[in-house]
Every structure is written in C-alpha cells, then in structure tokens.
Amino acid sequence: MDSPSGEPHMLNIVIDGHAIQVQPGTTIMEAARAIRIEIPHLCYHPELSISGGCRLCVVEIEGRADPVPSCGQACQEGMVIRTQSEQLTELRREIVDLLMADHPLDCVICEKAGKCQLQKYAYEYGLAKTSHKAHVSRTLYQDDNPFFIRDHKYCILCSRCVRACWEIVGANAIEIFGRGFTSHVATPFDGPMIDSTCVFCGSCVQVCPTAALMPVSRAGKGREWEMQRVETICGYCGVGCKIEYALKDGAITYAQGAREESVNGDFLCTKGRYGWDFATSPDRLTRPMIRRDVAYALGLTDEPWQLPETSPLEVRKPKISDSFIETDWDTALNLVADKLADIVQSHGHDAVMGLASARCTNEENYLFQKFMRVGVGTNNVDHCARL
Ligand code: SF4
Ligand code: SF4
Ligand code: SF4
Ligand code: FES
Structure with a gap:
C-alpha cells in the first residue's frame, strides 16, 4: 500500500541484527546484498530471473519452522532473518557435499581453480571430498566452436547459462535437456553450437560458476591468480562496455564484462568478448605512414615508386611496408593539413x-x-x- 505522499511504504526488517528498511518486493538476498551481507549462492545471479534450484541460499526467518531460499523470498514487514547459524551451515554443507558427488575433484589441474564457486564453498565448508558415493554422470566434452569449450562433467545444472542466453541475449540457443542424471545443457537436438541460434557472445561462459563453460583462448595459459587484470572500455561501438582483460605475461588470455559496471555488467557482445587479438597483431599500425610515391615527391625517400593502376587496395599488398614508409606524426599531420587546404582552395x-x-x-x-x-x-x- 502507498503512503499518503504516494511513496510506497517501506518495509522494516532485521537481517543478522541490522534493522533496515526495504522497498516492497525486495528479496531477502537483495536486502542482504544491499548491506554487504553475502549469502552463499550458486544459481542466483543479480541480473537473471530466480531459479531457486541450488538451495544454497537458505536463511532462517523467525516464526517459520523451516529455512527458506533467500533468493526467491520477498521481504515482509517485521521479518527477522538470520543468514548464519549451525543449522544453515550444516544444510549448505550437505548441498555442496551432494554437488561434489557428481563433480570431478581435479581442482589441481582445473582452469577455473581460484575462481570456481563450487571450489570456494567446498573450501568454506571444509570438504576435501564428498561423503556420498561419487559418480560423475555427465561426461560430454564439446569443443565444436572457436570461442568456448563445453565440458559437461563440471556442470552443476545451475541454469545460469540458459537464463543469460534467453533473458539477456535473447538467443535462446541452449536449454537443460533430459531428466535426472542424463540432464545436461544442450542446443536444440543436442547439435553443435554453430547450428544453433548462438551468437557467440560468451555471456553463458561468464555467468557459469564452474569450469563447465570456458574460453578456448584461456586453455593452458595459467592459473587465475597468476593473471594480471586490466580494465578498459571496448572500442568497437558507442555502447562503451567496460571490459576486464586477464593477461598472462603481458598477453591477453580472455576478456570479460565488468560486473559492477551499469552499462553492461557481466555481458558483452561477441566483438568485445572475443575480438581483441588485434592488440598484439604484427599487422597493427602503431606509427603514421606515408605512401611511397607521395614520400618520394616530398623527398622523404630516394626510391621512386608508382601507384598500381589496378586498384588502390593494391597498395596494401603484399605487405604494407612495400607501399608505405614510416614517418613521424608532425610530418604526417602537416601533409594531411596541406592536402586538405589544397582541396578546399581548389574545390571549396x-x-x-x-x-x-x-x-x-x-x-x-x-x-x-x-x-x-x-x-x-x-x-x-x-x-x-x-x-
Ligand atoms: S554464447 Fe551467447 S548466444 Fe551463445 S549460448 Fe552462450 S549466451 Fe547464448
Ligand atoms: S554450464 Fe555452467 S552455467 Fe550452465 S548450468 Fe552448467 S554450471 Fe550452470
Ligand atoms: S562489447 Fe559489443 S556492445 Fe559492448 S561496446 Fe563492445 S562492441 Fe559495443
Ligand atoms: S541461490 Fe537461491 S536457490 Fe540457488
């Protein structure tokens, strides 16, 4: 109900002893995050709809017999919530234990080690191995495209990738297919990515909490903690997405969206995410160049040269230094200024x-x-x- 001023009534709640006010409709997860209380979660992602699948985010609410998942529970007036207790730790520990029963425990060689959320929670709950009978039910390995690898044995079926593909990208290229132990993330008819509606934006890769979806460019390039992070703005279009590059020994290994950035968050298009190899291309122009015939006329070279008659594009072949010479910025800019002035004077x-x-x-x-x-x-x- 709205207040007399037309503003919606704020709700008074208490989380871990902190009394706060929230807008109606705010979930417990959102309210906790707003005051920097981190509730463990795997399927929750702030930009995606609620799945409620993992149950790791359970919290206790005073007056309720059973814990409830905080990501899908809206706050109500007077709620008193606890995000940490022995009971909650035991419940979360059991969930991680069960997930580990169907997950390879090869963190020592896993590319995602140091960034994997399952590994993070296993560490927090002191689980070196599962207490259940271990059996990895998904074994499919698909490297059918140049951008990302799908290694299903690491998949915990959180559905973040599916929701990102549908809700953010609108491509709807993947779905959770099958039932029980045969369920896995698949394209229609389980075909290669290239035959699906995938636009290779890599959004699914970024939201995946485990190593089930990994960039091809990153394979074998090093551990997460060895990588230097450099932030920049994508130069491809006017949206201006914020990108974080992960570099190893000065070379880019992969790119990702910057979550805290309001323009794009975790998400990038295919150009921003995968189109960065020009940065170290040997063909990249880093100094101004003057065409050889113009340079000769200006006395910058002793070697005469003639522009091919076939096509102006021929000047680039077979390599650019055959047709252009390097110069300094002052010479190049003065030349452009003189040519522009000539054109204006002669033709308006x-x-x-x-x-x-x-x-x-x-x-x-x-x-x-x-x-x-x-x-x-x-x-x-x-x-x-x-x-
Ligand atoms: S790369 Fe983009 S379009 Fe393709 S499956 Fe992932 S989210 Fe969907
Ligand atoms: S591939 Fe990754 S994001 Fe998708 S369901 Fe599996 S673990 Fe979740
Ligand atoms: S990532 Fe794509 S949408 Fe974003 S600025 Fe770059 S080109 Fe534009
Ligand atoms: S994070 Fe809430 S159910 Fe998975």
Whole structure:
C-alpha cells in the first residue's frame, strides 16, 4: 500500500541484527546484498530471473519452522532473518557435499581453480571430498566452436547459462535437456553450437560458476591468480562496455564484462568478448605512414615508386611496408593539413567530408565535428555509429 505522499511504504526488517528498511518486493538476498551481507549462492545471479534450484541460499526467518531460499523470498514487514547459524551451515554443507558427488575433484589441474564457486564453498565448508558415493554422470566434452569449450562433467545444472542466453541475449540457443542424471545443457537436438541460434557472445561462459563453460583462448595459459587484470572500455561501438582483460605475461588470455559496471555488467557482445587479438597483431599500425610515391615527391625517400593502376587496395599488398614508409606524426599531420587546404582552395569547403569513429571518445568526436565545421568550414560530418 502507498503512503499518503504516494511513496510506497517501506518495509522494516532485521537481517543478522541490522534493522533496515526495504522497498516492497525486495528479496531477502537483495536486502542482504544491499548491506554487504553475502549469502552463499550458486544459481542466483543479480541480473537473471530466480531459479531457486541450488538451495544454497537458505536463511532462517523467525516464526517459520523451516529455512527458506533467500533468493526467491520477498521481504515482509517485521521479518527477522538470520543468514548464519549451525543449522544453515550444516544444510549448505550437505548441498555442496551432494554437488561434489557428481563433480570431478581435479581442482589441481582445473582452469577455473581460484575462481570456481563450487571450489570456494567446498573450501568454506571444509570438504576435501564428498561423503556420498561419487559418480560423475555427465561426461560430454564439446569443443565444436572457436570461442568456448563445453565440458559437461563440471556442470552443476545451475541454469545460469540458459537464463543469460534467453533473458539477456535473447538467443535462446541452449536449454537443460533430459531428466535426472542424463540432464545436461544442450542446443536444440543436442547439435553443435554453430547450428544453433548462438551468437557467440560468451555471456553463458561468464555467468557459469564452474569450469563447465570456458574460453578456448584461456586453455593452458595459467592459473587465475597468476593473471594480471586490466580494465578498459571496448572500442568497437558507442555502447562503451567496460571490459576486464586477464593477461598472462603481458598477453591477453580472455576478456570479460565488468560486473559492477551499469552499462553492461557481466555481458558483452561477441566483438568485445572475443575480438581483441588485434592488440598484439604484427599487422597493427602503431606509427603514421606515408605512401611511397607521395614520400618520394616530398623527398622523404630516394626510391621512386608508382601507384598500381589496378586498384588502390593494391597498395596494401603484399605487405604494407612495400607501399608505405614510416614517418613521424608532425610530418604526417602537416601533409594531411596541406592536402586538405589544397582541396578546399581548389574545390571549396564542401569538397571535404569527415566521418568520425565510434572507437573514439565522445570528447574526441566533439573535437572532430568542431574541426570540420570551424576548421575546414563544412557541415559534411557524420559518424559510423556502429561498426
Ligand atoms: S554464447 Fe551467447 S548466444 Fe551463445 S549460448 Fe552462450 S549466451 Fe547464448
Ligand atoms: S554450464 Fe555452467 S552455467 Fe550452465 S548450468 Fe552448467 S554450471 Fe550452470
Ligand atoms: S562492441 Fe559489443 S562489447 Fe563492445 S561496446 Fe559495443 S556492445 Fe559492448
Ligand atoms: S541461490 Fe537461491 S536457490 Fe540457488
């Protein structure tokens, strides 16, 4: 019910002795996270719908006989909640114990060690092995695409990947298929990823809490704790997603979205997630270059050179240094300025057009349009918007 001011009545609750107010509809998990109380969880993800499948997030509510999963339980006025107790620890320990009964315990060689949430909880509950009869029921290993590996033996069927694919990406490429011990994450008809509606955004890989989905580029590149983390903004389009690169010995091993970032959170498109190999490409241009015939005319080289008549694109073949020479920024920028001035003088201001890039910052694009309008004197300026 709303208050006389039209604002919804806040609910008064107590979590682990902290009295707080929350909006109606807030779950116990969300209320706890808002005051930095971390409730153990595996299937919960803040950007995805509630699954309620793992039950690791159980909490006690005063007046209720049984613990309830906090991720799906909405707060109610006057609730008094406990997130830690001996009973809860025992329940969570048993859940992790059962998951370990159907999971390889090869953390010493697992690529996800140090980042795996099942390993984290096994450590917290002191479980080196399962107390149940161990049997790994899913053994399928699928490396049918260049982006990620599906190693089903590590899957705990939390369904985060399925929900990310449907709710965030809208691709609906994967589903939990089968029943009981045969259940596994699959594409329609269990075919290769390439035959599904997958767009290879890797969102499923990022939300997977275990090593069931792993980037191909990361395989054999080192342990998680050996990797340096570098944050940057994706340069491919104007959305400006925040990316965190994991580097080993200075080379990128994989990219992921930055969870705390409001623009994109955990999620990236295929370009941001997988399109970073240009960073260390030997073909990457890192210095300004001048075409050899122009350089010869300017006296920058003694070797004459002729532009091929077939196609201007021929100047790139077989390698760029055959057709261009390196120069310094002052020489290159002066040359461009002189050529632009010549064109304006001979053919007028509107003979020039500028196309800005989404790879630049807003500030750079602002300066570019200012340069075109005020410097060159034309309104012929546009933007690629999206590559
Ligand atoms: S890569 Fe993206 S589209 Fe493909 S299955 Fe994963 S979430 Fe779905
Ligand atoms: S592949 Fe990963 S995210 Fe998907 S259900 Fe299995 S453990 Fe969960
Ligand atoms: S290209 Fe993709 S990852 Fe990069 S900013 Fe755009 S949407 Fe984000
Ligand atoms: S995190 Fe709540 S049921 Fe899995």
